[in-house]
Amino acid sequence: MSLSAQQKQELGEAFKLFDRQRTGKVPAAQLGDLMRACGTNPTGKEIRSMNVGPAVDYPTFERLYAVKFGQMQGKCNADLNAAFKLFDDTGAGVISVNDLKHFLTCAGEKLTPDEIKRMILIADPER
Numbered sequence: 581m582s583l584s585a586q587q588k589q590e591l592g593e594a595f596k597l598f599d600r601q602r603t604g605k606v607p608a609a610q611l612g613d614l615m616r617a618c619g620t621n622p623t624g625k626e627i628r629s630m631n632v633g634p635a636v637d638y639p640t641f642e643r644l645y646a647v648k649f650g651q652m653q654g655k656c657n658a659d660l661n662a663a664f665k666l667f668d669d670t671g672a673g674v675i676s677v678n679d680l681k682h683f684l685t686c687a688g689e690k691l692t693p694d695e696i697k698r699m700i701l702i703a704d705p706e707r
Contacts, residue, residue: 583646594618595638605635620648
């Protein structure tokens with residue numbers, strides 16, 4: 581998983597905040613907190629399995645973050661696909677506009693008809 585320039589900049593800024601001694605390294609004991617501050621949620625077991633030694637430098641942190649971020653994206657995509665399949669009655673890879681409208685107005689955080697219309701226009705500009 582490659583990170584965008586903006587993501588790298590944000591990671592660098594967060595890393596500097598955790599590099600309190602200004603050594604270019606963050607203590608391994610703070611790696612989990614640093615990764616969580618950057619939006620991932622690794623378990624203690626995942627952090628221990630990274631085997632970074634007593635401290636981690638920025639290039640190593642960026643690589644570890646990219647792997648974890650990629651795993652999160654993959655899980656999110658899998659969850660979205662599974663949810664989509666619940667509403668794809670025919671297995672054709674599409675959901676009817678009426679079924680989508682019904683779901684979005686009845687389940688979870690209910691959307692207004694105008695919000696639904698804008699969402700559909702973004703997803704399918706030719707509609």
